[in-house]
Amino acid sequence: MPFSPIILWTDALIYLFVAIVLIFIGYVRHHEHLLTPWKRVGHSASGMSALTILIFFLVIGLLDTVHFRPILEHKTNDGEKIYSVEVLSLLDIVVTPLRTHVEKTYSAPLASHLYAKETIELPDGKQVRAFARLEYGGAHLQNPETEHIGDIIWRGATGLAYGLLIWGIVVACLCMLLARRNQQSVLHNLSDVWRRTTEIPWYAILITLLILLMLIGCVSTLATHYHVLGTDKVGQDILYQSLKSIRVALVIGTLTTLIMLPFALLLGIMAGYFSGWIDDVIQYIYTTLNSIPSVLLIAAAVLMMQVYIETHPEIFETIASRADLRLLFLCIILGITSWTGLCRLLRGETMKLRELEYIQAAHAFGVSHWRIISRHILPNVMHIVLIATVMDFSGLVLAEAVLSYVGVGVDPSTISFGTMINAARLEMAREPMVWWALMAAFGFMFTLVLSANLFADAVQNALDPRTRILKQRNSFFHRPAKQAAIPLNKTPETTTPSGSSQNP
């Protein structure tokens, strides 16, 4: 084998998480009453656009999750294969040029020269202080001063064209698929999509996809010959760092939820259902936990972990597994400190449900406590759990950035948005300013969190019955009046009153 697969702790949990999500999707598909609200999510244009972008992030995160150690050229004396100590992921292979093209130090986005002057020895032995050419960025240019801009525009344009081409293929495939499902002609479906009459807002999804694909095309053609987002202090490509950070953000956002859910579900429902002394105990636990500043708790736990890792170097085969354990531990400690909010919500909801008559009826049938909890209460609080977890996701991604900035976050060797911001913070004070590292981290994180928030909004609107009614009312309020007038002109002589529906 040319590589040896490695499954880190977080990888395993991500696979588990993906499996749970897939099982959940399969379950929902077979249950009409669960499917209906999710179909409503599918009808929200902003939600589906956000999901398109989220899927892009997810694909990158999943690619970055498949880890392995590549084989080295030479063998040991016994003829055994030797695997590199460096752990790579599929993403690393896909973006090999980004990973390997390391410059000396800072360079601006798309630059062909370094950002700082340095002394260069000319072939004739003279020394000049000038901006040195980059080793990889724009290295193919004979005369950067004249060719630079033109080359970038040309490459960018071809990238856009590629993006457009792929998009065209996607649209064609989609229309063909729809045509097959609806038993209609391809053109008919295309015009449906174009006139926005389809149930799922394909129009919005496709526009998002067009922008996304053109951006990817443009960046990927440029990235082979330039550093699209510049390089950092040690010459590493910022784009590469940003892509690697996505996995860490996703891990923190999802695994923390995975760890927090059992606590919140079990304790919250137990407190609400049994009440009495069980409720008291659980309430005391989360009130106490809530009153400790969570940064303090996290810092203490992470520092303890750090000491442990440093005193036991032998248990870690690679640097990656060491960093990974620290990441996992961060997830756990974030999970333990953040379950209280959801727990409180679930307790209240369960207390409300417990008094409902169908639960009373179940009691009258002598149904056991655990069966009542699992069949009656759990399905009826699930919408709260979903809304809360999707809403929490973005908060946790931001929390990681803050913690890493403070220095109690992920391992310094792990690339994350937090460490990127932390490294970029001093450069903001430089003259001329190095702005691209921070901008890249900001841009990626902003897109991720914004799309997660928009998606969470769509989920909440679809699953929460109260907001659903409100939204319906609003949308009808803005409906054009002509629709209402059509069937009702039985008596044309009566004047239609104006402004007949006002708020009290």
Added chain:
Amino acid sequence: MKTLLDIENLQTLLHTGKAPVRAVDGLTLKISQGETFALLGESGCGKSMTALSIMRLLPDAGETVAGQIKIDGTDVLQLPETEMRKIRGKRISMIFQEPMLSLNPVMTIAEQIDEVLTQHLNLPRQAAQLRIQELLEQVGIPDAPRRMHEYPFQFSGGMKQRAMIAMALAGEPELLIADEPTTALDVTIQAQVLDLMRQIQQRKNMAILLITHDLGVVAEMAQRVAVMYAGEIVELATRDDFFNQPAHPYSQQLFASLPGKQKRDQALAVINGNVPPLSQQFAGCRFVDRCNQALALCHDTIPEWHPVSGQHQVRCHLYNKDSVHVSSNPMIDSSTRNAANIAQTAPASTTSLLLQVTGLKVHFPIRKGLFKRVAGHVKAVDGVSLKIAAGKTLALVGESGCGKTTIGKSILQLIQPTAGSVRFNDQELVVLGRSQLRQIRSQFQIIFQDPYSSLNPRMRITEILQEGMNALHVGKINHTDANNQSPAPSREKEIDALLQRVGLPADVKWRFPHEFSGGQRQRIAIARALAVNPKLLICDEPTSALDVSVQAQILNLLKSLQNNLGLAFLFITHNIAVVEYLADEVAVMYLGRIVEHGHIDEVIGCPKHPYTQALLSSVPQIQSDPDRQIIHLKGDLPSPASPPAGCHFHPRCPKAMPICRESYPPVSAFSTTHTAHCFLYPQEQGSENYEH
């Protein structure tokens, strides 16, 4: 008399769902000054939407698209919103159904009334305070100068509704719209509020638009009646015409479906089906699908108004002079004929005692302070004894808050009784543990009041029905092993049979509860209880959330189940008419104790306890009876946390004596079955005593 309100062809749409719902569709009516006009109809007929259209307070989804609403000649629909504000509260006022939700909990009553006064009258502060006091005194709030500065939570339900009325009267309106003003109140309080409204109307010569579904309230209050069905008025008459000779088949069928004493031995007439969805265009009469006198003409021609006599008009083809004349109330005759199939075949042999409750007490502790010390008890049930024979019905009657529901739940051991014994088939239930109880749980089941919260929205009907069977391991015909999770074919058949028994088609079992109407849900709840073959069914107000026509369906079902399966019922209700129709024995409860108990004829025909007398006299009657005198009770039900000393009823009792304040009256027997707790009657020696 001068016309005050003149509504011409009002059309109101509700934009929910795909097609707009025509909640009010071409409504025309006139109300004169000082008259009480009742708008009668089932839920979902557009009564409330009419009221909201008049006030122009429709929800965002609502829209009035055509018509005129003239008050004294001004069309309110044409007014700008600023002008409309001067009309609301000043010329037209409104009282809502739920007094608890219509008052702002963080403002005192005086502040809330003052808002109306500053808006419309601009009185100086001192005068405004005097006016508020005067208003509250007018609506009969005792000690008004002090109580006006209290918050709504310090008022009881009836007082809140009085305060609402005071607020509505503050602007001295010409028209008062009362939207189900007494539906949320108990009968004794309802009698007070209705009486108050009548008095005020006479004093102020104010017109009232009374919106209600209760024929009894209409009979007591209205001068003219309009019956509303599916968004339009189908019959318009004076009260006497309407109650003596209802013309429209819908009105006739409504009357026939009312339960009552004289219908005891027959099934109630049922209006089949539901109100049709209002999102469609109607080609013929809207009632045609449910009508028992429908002609071929009714399906494709919209009926016009036809005069019956004088002011009595009806929207029905039967009254078209050109067509065949049909006798105006054949309905009631036919219903009697139909009813022969459910004859009273009371199983006389099964008079064995099924349930015996002795001295049942349920006290809820009130905890206070840091360490949750028990500061007192809410005595929800305080020493109740009952007996139910197999196959019989005991009705438990009382106002809300008197502990009826708590009794039901504590018999089922859903609430642990504080003291007393519950013997079912000679087995003591109170001492049993959870797992021992499970073995006999299938013998007694419960049906709840609210059909919307009694079924889990996330379970299919078949899962709901199977839950009890699985938990109690009943109906295992072909199940030899413990694995009864998967529905075997026999289980499927059982469920089909159950659904059939409650009058639902078998294929509904794959659906979810939200796809059913209130009456159908109640049938499913009954099927769920029947699934485990109980002997005793505790019915906790099973029809109070349903319309009259649906109530008749459920009552018929319960009655036929009793006849066919020999079920015993503990029927908890506040509806006297239902009791008269269904019960064999009646127990009247007041504040956690039974004050009178006896056979139905004894208690209803010859009530002994002053509370029973007052309760029965407060029930609005349809047949106007000149001899009837309503006994008005003062005040409200006291808190069960601190019941009055002596007889609990003495502070409200019109016949209270000094001894009533001192000790609780022991039992007085009038026959072998009829007993009451009252000092007015000679006491039995050595009877059970309540200690305080």
